[in-house]
Amino acid sequence: MNTIQHSIIALGVLLLLQSPTDAAAQSTTNTTHQAHEMADMPGMSMQSNPSAATSQPSPPPHVQHGWPKPVADQMMFGFLLLDRIEYGFGSGADRFRWDIQGWYGGDYNRFWFKSEGEQATGQGKPGEGEFQGLYSRLIAPFWDFQVGVRHDRNWGPGSDLNRTFAVIGLQGLAPYWFEIEPALFISEDGDVSARLTASTDLLLTQRLILQPRFDLNAAVQSAPKFGVEEGFNDVELGLRLRYEVHRQFAPYVGISWLRRLGETADLSRRNGDGSQDFRVVLGVRAWF
Numbered sequence: 424m425n426t427i428q429h430s431i432i433a434l435g436v437l438l439l440l441q442s443p444t445d446a447a448a449q450s451t452t453n454t455t456h457q458a459h460e461m462a463d464m465p466g467m468s469m470q471s472n473p474s475a476a477t478s479q480p481s482p483p484p485h486v487q488h489g490w491p492k493p494v495a496d497q498m499m500f501g502f503l504l505l506d507r508i509e510y511g512f513g514s515g516a517d518r519f520r521w522d523i524q525g526w527y528g529g530d531y532n533r534f535w536f537k538s539e540g541e542q543a544t545g546q547g548k549p550g551e552g553e554f555q556g557l558y559s560r561l562i563a564p565f566w567d568f569q570v571g572v573r574h575d576r577n578w579g580p581g582s583d584l585n586r587t588f589a590v591i592g593l594q595g596l597a598p599y600w601f602e603i604e605p606a607l608f609i610s611e612d613g614d615v616s617a618r619l620t621a622s623t624d625l626l627l628t629q630r631l632i633l634q635p636r637f638d639l640n641a642a643v644q645s646a647p648k649f650g651v652e653e654g655f656n657d658v659e660l661g662l663r664l665r666y667e668v669h670r671q672f673a674p675y676v677g678i679s680w681l682r683r684l685g686e687t688a689d690l691s692r693r694n695g696d697g698s699q700d701f702r703v704v705l706g707v708r709a710w711f
Contacts, residue, residue: 501527502710507539507663509706511679514697516543520704526559533559535569535594549579555590566595573608577649584648587611600624615643616651632673636661645686650694652686665708672709679704 507522524537540552557571573588592606604620622636638659645652663677681700683691688698 497529499527499529501525504710506708507706508708509704511702511704513702514700516545516548518543518702528559531561533567535559535571547580549577551575551577557590559594563595566593569594569606575649586649610646613644614646617641630667632665632667634663634665636663647690650687650690652690654685654687656685656687657681657683663704663706671711672707674707675705677704678702
């Protein structure tokens with residue numbers, strides 16, 4: 424009996440003196456076993472906090488997918504159109520005529536230049552020409568707002584005449600594929616005038632194209648030495664049939680009828696010219 428009592432007392436003392444470290448290790452072992460058991464359960468994933476780990480930045484999309492490196496959309500382009508390079512014969516002296524325009528710039532901002540004029544054939548015959556330099560800004564799909572300067576020169580027998588204008592205008596593509604160019608001009612003397620040009624291309628075949636054209640000029644003030652009176656000055660109708668040997672080159676044949684109006688027609692008759700002018704024209708159209 425004494426031996427049994429002594430054994431029980433010794434076991435109790437041994438339990439009381441057990442190391443706390445061993446108890447903590449046992450607790451850690453139990454916790455680890457529980458964690459592994461939870462990880463093995465469906466839907467239970469014991470992952471570390473992503474924000475605690477150091478993450479590397481993702482590579483750009485073009486590197487991920489093997490695409491070429493993107494470029495800035497700031498490319499500059501140029502365009503030159505020889506719209507009418509033609510020789511006309513009919514009533515009065517034969518005439519050589521040009522109408523050229525082009526631009527250089529980007530998608531929204533461009534520098535435009537325009538030049539047109541005519542020269543009567545023969546020694547000392549009169550001629551006239553104009554040049555425009557314009558800043559152009561895209562304001563809507565297919566429409567540009569333009570502002571700049573225009574310089575006119577008339578030459579022939581006697582002294583040459585020159586004058587300069589400020590220009591405000593639009594250029595764009597209207598419904599039914601009409602190319603429209605309305606413009607307002609203010610001269611260095613304060614004279615105000617305006618011009619409207621409209622044309623369209625009618626495809627008879629893939630290469631044979633008929634182009635009707637309409638031009639109207641008007642002025643608020645008179646400028647007799649330049650052959651202009653106030654009101655509507657003149658209207659010109661043209662019809663040109665071209666054949667595109669190449670998309671960038673097309674010879675054409677056509678007709679052109681000019682009718683001076685109102686006081687401008689009276690001034691033209693007093694100067695010995697008629698009030699109207701009909702011509703057959705031969706020319707080429709090209710662009711680069």
